[in-house]
Amino acid sequence: MSEIELSVLSRRRLDRRIESREELEREVAAWEEERNDRRVETRWRFTTADARVRLRRLDPSLPQW
Template sequence: MRASSDFCKKFIELSVLARQCLDRRIPDQQPLQQGFAAWQQSRNAQNHTVDWHFTTADARVRLKRLYPSIQP
């Protein structure tokens, strides 16, 4: 589960990057690298965390059909 959680976090960060920095045409690689570095420093300084919409227990109830039931 940890690997998928890390993947989700990375996917969310990539989505934030796309919305905040990549919403325009970038002429070449240098402005892209500079913009990304500035965005990364700002994002790290703000220390954002992922705000999951519900807890693991809630997910198990709501998504019960997706969790396999193991019979002993």
């Protein structure tokens, strides 16, 4: 989920040259405040059941249904 959020940040706020660390901090803070104010949620669609199906061959302790 953090990778999704970092991708959004990169595309929306960091898609240009940032001249200083202070400017970067302001941009990230503004983005974070806006996301929090809007109460943006990440919709995670990869369920535990999906993981068990896709990863069972990698983990012998999982049942082989």
